[in-house]
Amino acid sequence: MRKSVFKHLATACRRLARDNRGNTMAIVAGAIIPLTAVIGGGLDIARAHLAQSRLSQACDAAALAGRRAMSNEDIETAKPEATKFFNFNFPQGYMGTAAFTPTITHPDVGTVKVVAATTVPTTIMKIFSRASIPINVDCDATQNFDNIDIVLVLDVTGSMDNSISGEKKIVSLRKAVMALYDELAAAQAQLTSQGLRLRYAIVPYSTNVNVGKLVYAANPSYFQTSPSYQTRWPKSGGGYNYGSKSWDVTSYLAGTSVNVKNYIGGSNNNATWNGCIEERQTVSTITPTSSTAYPDIPTGAIDLNIDKVPDGNANTKWVPSFPKVIYDPDGSYLGDNHYCPVEAKRLNTMSRTDMQNYVNGLTPTGNTYHDIGMIWGARFISRGGIFAADNPSTFNDRPVNRYVIFMTDGILEPDSAGYYSYGVEKLDRRIVGGTYNTNVTDGNGSNLEKRHTARWLMACNAAKQGGASIWSIGFGSSVPSALADCASNDDQVAVSTNSTELIAKFKEIGKNIGALRLSK
Incomplete structure (x- = not known):
């Protein structure tokens, strides 16, 4: 009786070993976590890239506006116009970015420099302990005189x-x-x-x-x-x-x-x-x-x-x-x-x-x-x-x-x-x-x-x-x-x-x- 039970169990194991039905389900279950990381990471990186592009445009606009507004090489006369153009092209909180203030300086004669840095929050990648992606920009505008x-x-x-x-x-x-x-x-x-x-x-x-x-x-x-x-x-x-x-x-x-x-x-x-x-x-x-x-x-x-x-x-x-x-x-x-x-x-x-x-x-x-x-x-x-x-x-x-x-x-x-x-x-x-x-x-x-x-x-x-x-x-x-x-x-x-x-x-x-x- 005992021998018959073991014999049936052995037969069942051999059948299971030869039967590959349902394997896909197991593979998917095992791959779902890395797939989620790849797809979610791509979406988060795309959002960060879009924000970076918008940040660059805002920087260029601010530098040009600031240089045009700057009077007598006084950077303080450039800051209001530069800030206004920056904020118009990249409003605070755009795409959930962290609050920041662009830095506007006067590094050389006839030049206005704008530097800005912030972070874009992630959605999926935060599951994997990556809560944000940093973005930054650095641009100058100068008067090109002949x-x-x-x-x-x-x-x-x-x-x-x-x-x-x-x-x-x-x-x-x-x-x-x-x-x-x-x-x-x-x-x-x-x-x-x-x-x-x-x-x-x-x-x-x-x-x-x-x-x-x-x-x-x-x-x-x-x-x-x-x-x-x-x-x-x-x-x-x-x-x-x-x-x-x-x-x-x-x-x-x-x-x-x-x-x-x-x-x-x-x-x-x-x-x-x-x-x-x-x-x-x-x-x-x-x-x-x-x-x-x-x-x-x-x-x-x-x-x-x-x-x-x-x-x-x-x-x-x-x-x-x-x-x-x-x-x-x-x-x-x-x-x-x-x-x-x-x-x-x-x-x-x-x-x-x-x-x-x-x-x-x-x-x-x-x-x-x-x-x-x-x-x-x-x-x-x-x-x-x-x-x-x-x-x-x-x-x-x-x-x-x-x-x-x-x-x-x-x-x-x-x-x-x-x-x-x-x-x-x-x-x-x-x-x-x-x-x-x-x-x-x-x-x-x-x-x-x-x-x-x-x-x-x-x-x-x-x-x-x-x-x-x-x-x-x-x-x-x-x-x-x-x-x-x-x-x-x-x-x-x-x-x-x-x-x-x-x-x-x-x-x-x-x-x-x-x-x-x-x-x-």
Whole structure:
């Protein structure tokens, strides 16, 4: 009996050994734990990778925003903007990450550095004693400067002596220019250390620009020596003739004080050239509709041909302003109605003291002629024309980036009876054409202000076509409607209604000059 039981048990074991049914269940049961670890770990790692990618994006955005916001190399001015951009792109608690604060530092000139680290909690892997996965990021943003040339075309007309919020506008302008200088001071020092340069030119304008002596120093032959003026001269039998007459101005151009009695008669009255000019030949066919159409500059408008170098033709040359000989045919002396700003400054490096001394000398005077200011701003920044030798496309094997900052506090205010950069308009008729008796303001269906606006925008366009980037800044409540047409794009036009806004805008321009880049 006992033997039979053992025999049956042995038989059953042999059958079981030969039967593989149900083995899969046993294998799965044995593998379920490592499979869970592999699959769960993959999911947790994927979440950590997604969080790491988002963290990197937030870091880049924060560094760039912080560098753009940083003022005068003060990292504290960068932190609020950098933090805001970081938190927007990587909100606290994103994907369950542990709370952290990014570190924002200033390791080098022109550089903002952002460092951040946190952990992503696991779901499955915590079963295996891995509660979180660490992630971290480290990024820099720096201002990548090449050589920089900046031309400031500044309205210094009589209205700049008026006040906004208790401060004269000319004082606000001085502060704004210095804010721009200070914003770029660190970049200027960095460029200098690399053998590169940042240069400024300044063109104060009103009814005229004071550029004549700069042009004469470049080449005396750029001036006519026997130009015609609206003047008077003695009659042989007494009295005077009135009209257009040529005078020899060789000594006057050279800086000699001349006795105008030799020209116009009367009592002795010495005159010395103040440096202002009459522009070159132009045409009166530029109409008000030109302000938006930007047509090609007419061949005869040599004044708007920014890169035209004077040749043997007198029409290609400038004429020195000679206010003490200017008379109306009715006998009225017009020379008192002439305004000449302080002398412009060509592109050159400037210390802070140089800049401060210069802007302190800006004095409000005269009416507003945007066209003459921009014409010379375009000439100063151009790589062609009479200053081409000083405006290379590269310096020490690095490119030169060029900018024009145009600032005005008012609309055009031409005066047909004033003596300005195109003579006396009611007599010379260089802008509107026609004859002396024709109405200047609305003669031939045209408007003098709109004609000058068209010329101003042509000069803006010439500067842009030459590769310069233009900012147009209005200051006050009465600014030209065409201000935006002069700017290179919509982001580079603004109107400031008080000193604080003007200073902030000039600082913002300083922050935007140069190309931001990430450096890992």
